[in-house]
């Protein structure tokens with residue numbers, strides 16, 4: 060049944076529609092940033108691997124999308140009602156139906172295969188670069204849980220991330236048992252480049268979610284649980300500040316719970332750490348001194364009295 | 372035509388649609404309060420759900436206005452959080468689920484050739500519980516509206532962090548609408564199992580009835596879990612228990628319980644939409660549904676698998692690898708029957724003679740939009756990819772493509788399709804087309820770009836954002852789109868209100884339908900059918916029309932619909 064002259068050739072309409080869609084898509088992609096169609100990446104190998112995996116899925120998705128929408132568009136143009144046309148009274152076609160069921164399954168098997176192939180690179184941290192940071196805080200831990208993945212040589216800078224309404228607190232491991240003298244910081248995490256950083260993520264009030272898009276996926280900070288992730292910022296990114304924010308609704312100011320990760324060279328990091336350590340030690344000393352004034356013991360009293368009223 | 376069995380006696384009489392034994396229907400406004408007629412209850416469900424849809428839509432527009440500019444100060448974080456909480460709750464609990472109950476109520480007895488639901492009084496109870504749930508929930512906006520999101524994640528929804536009564540109003544809503552749906556589901560199940568017309572075996576049941584059956588079973592399986600969960604939350608909040616708070620309780624327990632209900636809930640919303648589309652396509656393609664058995668089977672398989680995928684909402688929680696892998700693979704599996712359905716629907720159009728009336732246009736829009744929601748779901752099922760996309764606007768885009776592009780477009784297709792049956796009058800085609808155009812354009816502008824918003828780093832549920840990357844541009848596109856979408860919806864609603872008074876008289880079977888509801892006057896009399904014809908195929912009304920043609924010599928295909 061050839062289409063009547065008043066209607067344009069359906070195939071031509073189809074081709075035109077596709078060309079237009081493709082052109083529009085290209086133009087839009089050119090105008091907007093690279094993150095129009097793909098996740099952010101570039102700050103860490105795991106983020107890059109997720110980006111690659113995403114792009115593989117995206118290619119398959121576009122193929123499926125254009126094929127299915129194409130057939131749909133074709134059938135509604137080609138099989139629109141015309142005078143004298145008779146609909147084919149087909150109830151089904153078992154071979155065809157089994158065929159596309161298997162086809163759908165095959166696509167998913169491929170996707171599953173690709174995912175499993177890429178999973179180790181996304182989840183397992185590599186060793187730090189040769190000239191990465193290797194000072195305090197990178198001591199191998201003896202008993203890591205299965206979820207707490209470590210680099211093959213066991214050496215990574217360990218930082219505990221704690222979410223609370225509406226700030227992030229970072230505590231740097233320092234190799235000793237005393238947790239009160241650790242270097243800590245709020246909101247901006249300073250990290251060395253070329254160094255594998257492993258995070259232990261916790262929360263102390265409600266659920267939060269740690270997410271710096273360019274450094275990999277997000278991991279929920281759930282009260283009563285510990286979540287783990289890692290990143291390793293390439294050396295040429297020293298000086299970059301990566302931005303992210305809490306991704307799980309945590310209350311009215313959820314939108315303002317921003318996190319920054321500032322990448323510095325390992326040398327700068329050592330200096331920063333030492334300076335932080337000094338100021339924290341000084342602050343601790345002040346606290347101890349103040350406590351002596353406010354809550355003095357008998358021995359403290361004696362020294363204070365002798366200081367106030369020196370014996371002549 | 373050879374398939375039609377001409378030996379049955381009844382067929383010679385049934386072609387004239389008669390309603391001689393009509394009981395005098397009760398009239399007046401009080402009749403709406405006292406009625407147990409499934410059609411009146413169905414209309415009340417449809418209208419009430421549409422009212423909640425308008426409320427939820429207004430909330431959505433306010434959300435989009437706030438996000439229309441970076442660092443906007445139009446709404447306070449408190450109001451904003453309340454808005455998205457009420458919007459989500461409204462659309463799920465007070466619009467999509469109950470409007471499907473509305474369609475089911477009105478249509479199931481008509482489609483299976485029954486005179487009413489099995490338990491008419493329970494049916495009325497079911498409606499009034501739904502309305503009560505909506506009223507108590509909305510009453511909270513005058514006191515302290517809930518701000519914890521429709522997922523009510525603990526510990527945020529616990530008393531320590533949400534002391535106001537909004538969470539309790541939400542719990543009350545979950546209980547009331549839960550009882551409503553449970554009672555309604557049992558009613559649907561019993562009606563469908565026992566009251567089908569002679570000859571209507573399981574293999575001849577209309578596909579919409581299949582989906583309502585599965586909808587009912589899923590509700591019966593999923594609702595007790597959410598009822599238990601919200602009760603535990605209630606005792607946590609007021610009676611000193613500690614189910615969801617560390618160190619004794621576990622916040623993840625809430626997520627497991629919530630999503631064990633919440634994911635089937637997605638299929639509870641979308642399966643009846645599939646049913647509506649499965650009814651519309653063959654009628655307007657003038658061709659039997661392609662692969663009836665495959666579509667019915669796919670419905671059952673989707674429902675079964677839908678009970679096994681809940682933790683794909685929890686890929687970023689501290690959960691063992693085996694859990695992540697299991698739920699990724701089970702989510703993959705569910706894509707297969709869903710894909711099968713889409714292929715079958717397109718194959719139904721293939722080699723048909725498609726009549727482009729408003730119900731069909733909405734059904735085609737459904738196909739093209741739902742596909743996008745299905746494809747974006749694959750990205751989210753791959754858990755390492757989900758680690759980037761979870762809780763961002765990509766997810767918002769995904770489920771709006773499913774629930775608006777899928778659900779709402781099918782619902783509007785269904786409203787246009789059955790409007791002549793319910794009101795006795797035809798909707799305005801031109802207005803329907805304009806409305807569809809705005810809705811399609813609006814949905815695409817609003818939600819397509821939201822994938823990019825998520826990829827560009829914007830999380831959900833934030834009341835303000837800094838203009839980093841293209842966030843402001845993308846948000847503005849989305850906000851403009853939301854007003855087109857709103858306009859399109861308003862045009863259709865206006866169309867229904869206007870056509871109910873001024874539309875052309877429809878007659879019993881204006882679309883040349885396939886199912887039994889078209890074998891009775893429009894609107895149907897109180898007793899639905901004087902005589903229930905024997906069902907010989909999945910298209911009993913087509914059989915009846917052919918019978919008439921053979922006896923009268925007038926072919927119904929000649930009285931084309933184009934004239935309407």
Ligand SMILES: [Cu+2]
Nearest residue numbers: 267305309316
């Ligand atoms: Cu937070």
